[in-house]
Amino acid sequence: MANQVALTSTHELFLGLPRFPGHETTPSLAHRTTDGTVAAFPGTSWNDWKRGDSGRDAFVYVNSVHAFADDTVWCVDQGGLRPDSAPKNLSTPKPGAQKIVRLDARTGAILDVLRFDDDILPAGARLNDLRMHGSTLYVTDSGLGAIIVHDTTTGKTLRRLSGRKEMLGTSTPTTASPTASASSGKTVNGHKTPKSDLIEISPDGTWLYWGSPTGPLRRASTRLLRDPGIADEQLAAHVEHVADIPLSGGCAMDTRGNLYLSDIDNHRIVLLPPSGERKILASNPGLISPDGSFISRDRHLYVPAPQTERTELFGNPKDLTSKPFHIYALALPTAFDGIALGAAVTGA
Template sequence: MKITRRQFAYAAGAFGLSMIEGCTRAGNTDNGGPAPADPLLSLTVAATSPWMANQVALTSDNTMFLGLPRFPGHEQTPSLARREPDGTVTAFPGNTWNEWQAGDDGQNAFVYVNSVHIFADDTVWCVDQGGLRPDASPPELATPKPGAQKLVQLDPRTGNVLNVIRFGSDILPNGAQLNDLRISRGIIYLSESGLGALIVHDLATGTTLRRLSGRKEMLAVETPTPTTTPAAGAHQNRHKTPKSDLIELSADGVWLYWAAPTGPFRRIRTDILRDGSLSDDELATHVEQLANIPLSGGCAMDTAGNLYLSDINNHRILLLPPTGKMVTLASDSRLISPDGGFIGGDRRLYVPAPQTERTQLFGNPTDLTTKPFQILSLTLPKSFDGTELGDAVTGRTG
């Protein structure tokens, strides 16, 4: 089903209201997604990893790559891995890029890979935050050394590094953290989750813009502070919710979508976002709020404009179409801390389950994660609950 720009704009304007009405009719008050008319889809294990994996991406021939964050208690990881034809998962590219150690400058090694994505040209793009988590590490390890925070593009077959993009302090001031990226027509769009911003980089000209920095449109919705005193011996939950985090592009590259994990989802036209003559105040008037969402670890978007959300608290995958009628697509107890989703060329939705909520960062007395870590997947039908589902949004990098 082809959705015109006018139809999409009309539907988007009704997102928030229609979603709230849908949840109310279903008796659902937690934005968790009402029950659909169709049976829920089944998840299968697509891959397993000996290392914590929170990101997944596949080439057009279904070669899978995994992002392996140096999460507290999981610092010994190669950061990026490839699934081999026999199903094993090996470090990629398998040299000094995977061998960072505390104290290294991080110039030419992965320090903390937060995102892995693959677009139409099949190259592998990694977002390296350049430092360990500030909510779990001392400043000397959490503060990226000069040039350590970067984008890295690799050949999926040879592992050769094709491009490394670094930004100056005007784009990444102290406290900024690159989070995720999408590419369309040679333009890279990035979410920055440390201070909260969107970053636009033109691959052809090298021009970079930092937009809406620190504005309310970039910030996470704060959850209420507990009023009760923790029990004696309880461990502190040190996790800090990122700011602008989830990011997606429409298939035509016209709209950029983003959200903090606590929502709400917002969007803006990319031509307006790229207009360097507009101030942030002027840009803010063009931001559209689409929908409130439950706590989400990651998302994916298809060519029909549907969003797929990883519902952390309820171990579900939610479908949020342009109509705003959010429904549950799949529910599975194995979806433990579901993170960034990816739609492959095989029309399967892949979602990693990194179990981050079981780590000490979230107040557990010990690390409760179990190996191997799973990547789950489901086949997208042509339609679900009356909504036509699309294919993968790949963008164009040339």
């Protein structure tokens, strides 16, 4: 069950495999080998976590996989199973278990492990997804709602807008795409109002975008986010509402500032250009719970379809997912319905 996908410039493909209910026995990170098979990556104890382990030096619950300009692989590990599907002793991260891990895409060597103290990750915080520009990492916290800003050169880290309304989502999805039917709400029924989850950064690194799966999409200046002299109260006044969005499992942004939203309820990809108009870029009944997408260097949009809405987590009496799990790829044209489309944003 893959809900995240990332590719290097040499087309090495990596998958994030979540430990959803009924899918706890799984490696967390996988690599597609040259012969097309998928194998755990790296081939070490990092994928051997089991209940009762500390999780400090193993993947527990990988929620995001991404690759940037340096072609290394970044993994966001929440360090505990989902709080809405596991008892507290398994959903509460043990010391050091919640982390960001950077790996060599060729050898699997662990290059960096980022762990944050309680000031940055207080109780209830859940690292969710990340983007990079230059030496700065931006990470969403979907547990309490926050943006974490980490300078990889100096090691300094800020926690911004923690728990503020700018980090919260609507309790129900907004039908905001053309000809969309009313949202079923099935993926939010019985769950808490979602917090900051989706994240993207503008190609020039000046704007950070975020939103909950139910929206809305917001943005703020990265200059302000990085400035410790600007208090959250001041920063909040500069947060902009960008758009209401359909229920979205993931997103990607290209070098022309177009946003590609995984529309869960309607099994499609919605294109949201800077102009604010909306287009249905692609639809396919196989896009079941489309999640964390990725634009490769050869301008293909990759979208995983993990079927999360068919798991017990969303009210099904038993797990209804069926194998094989699919990753879809779409070659991006230079333009679509009058909108110029760009290339991958790599954080360079």
